Amino acid sequence: MSTTLPPSDAAVQSSSHRAWRWVPSLYFGQGIPYVVVMTLSVIMYKNSGISNADIALYTSWLYLPFVIKPLWSPIVDLLKTRRLWIVSMELLIGALFGLIVLVIPLSGFFQWTLLMFWLLAFSAATHDISVDGFYMLALEQHQQAAYAGVRSMFYRIAMLTGQGVLVFVAGMLKDLTGRVDLGWCAVFAGLSLLFLSLAWYHYRVLPFPAQDRRQDAPAASVQEFLAVFRDFFKKKNLLLSISFLLFYRFGEAQLVKMAPPFLLDDVLKGGLGLSTQAVGIIYGSVGMLALTAGGLLGGAAIARFGLKACLWPMALAINVPHVVYVYLAFVQPQQVLLVGAAVAIEQMGYGFGFAAYILYMIMLAEGEHKTAHYAICTGFMALSMMLPGMFSGALQATLGYAHFFVWICLSAVPTFIVAAMINIDPAFGRKQDE
Known part of the structure; x- marks a missing residue:
């Protein structure tokens, strides 16, 4: 049984000291998928013998969801709440990391992992929209300013984790086992567990801001979007x-x-x-x-x-x-x-x-x-x-x-x-x- 507080109670508790429970984890979770698709994928493919031309061409396409994410940001506003979008995307990201573990050993792993990274990039871009929108709705303006440094710091920690710690672990496991694929499978298995845990944690602790609700007048929202x-x-x-x-x-x-x-x-x-x-x-x-x-x-x-x-x-x-x-x-x-x-x-x-x-x-x-x-x-x-x-x-x-x-x-x-x-x-x- 969920012990999540109902909206009327949780909204009262979205004060500044409560934000420490979710702002750091939310922005750490925002940074990890981005660094995985943009940097970690490059290193994994290089370890696996993929040519530089193919690495640059196909991993650059992974920027596309972040290029066009303003085009589907109204969907996040129109359908459900940002809180639900955050938890749903983290569950999906965790599942995609798990699928990467399954496809790495396959003979056509390059094509399969690219597909997973492509889906991961769209999920991460949607997660970005939800997280930034939720941050503005759940905190007062002075709290947003106060936590600006916190969100930036934990996003940077995610970058350090993705480009530093995870790469080091993959290399260490490769040397220990003599197999490139096992090292990267372990890394992505860990990421899968991390994001499934984040989804559960955020489901429990994220507040229910009164303004975080689906739009009742979608036509007006579309007009505003075009404007x-x-x-x-x-x-x-x-x-x-x-x-x-x-x-x-x-x-x-x-x-x-x-x-x-x-x-x-x-x-x-x-x-x-x-x-x-x-x-x-x-x-x-x-x-x-x-x-x-x-x-x-x-x-x-x-x-x-x-x-x-x-x-x-x-x-x-x-x-x-x-x-x-x-x-x-x-x-x-x-x-x-x-x-x-x-x-x-x-x-x-x-x-x-x-x-x-x-x-x-x-x-x-x-x-x-x-x-x-x-x-x-x-x-x-x-x-x-x-x-x-x-x-x-x-x-x-x-x-x-x-x-x-x-x-x-x-x-x-x-x-x-x-x-x-x-x-x-x-x-x-x-x-x-x-």
Whole structure:
């Protein structure tokens, strides 16, 4: 028998101290599926002998649900409650992780796991919509601000877990058993149990906000949904803004798909020949910590000087550190500490430069429907990673790693062009003196 409190009682208990029971777990659960489909899948396929061209092409398609998720977000509003959507999606995600365990040993595992990852990406995107909507409904505005750092921290912990801990575990089990598939089966079995447990936990502890209910007037909701898109596409200089969203990370979007394969590939193939465990530590843990530190520094810089003043330093920061991969590819050093330091430099630069991108999306979303318009911007953000990533593997296979990373450095040119063309209010993002 469920002991979940009825809506009238639970709504009273959705105070700030109660939110500690669900905000951390909710955003940890939001981050894990994303990092699995975007990063963990790349490393698993590389371990399994899939070509870089196929890895980049097919895993880049997994961005698509995140590109188009604003198109089906009204369905979450119209059908049932966000609370129910959260629990249902976590059950589905847990089941999909379990199915991945079953299909990994099959001869056609690449096609079967891609299908599971595809379904997982749609489930994760729907879970994102539900979680963010529930957060805004369950907490008062001042509580939302108070917990902004908490949700961000636990999302980052999910990234560290996915790119670091899980990769390390898969590599360790591979070495112990001598079989790649057993290591990854164990990882996905653990993820399945995690999400089934999260679904049960959230079913028990999530509050019942009074506003979290299905819409009684779907026709009006559809009209409002159309108005949101109409107003977004009426924004001034929108084509230039979309160009900025698509090209600001043009080089990074290609690099992110090929960095893990480069670290793992054999030295004779131009890679560094690192173990899966080393990649988990360097790229997943050290790199993620550097990325987080860069993001914090970027946010502080914008708060001090404003977005306009920081844009060019940040555009340089997101591109210039790519030269460390040119060095690594030409020299192929075997010192793990040196490789880790190089990856940390690149990731910190990316984190610092990405702060400008986030603030630009916030600026672009300003207006009557800023929450919905920001969601549309995140769709373009996902598209900016999807399209360049699709051809990055084939390009690397043609050029080789060393010349591919030279190309990545040249890919900074579109970034600089769009950065030079956009107009930004000098005061935007800067903390005003009191």
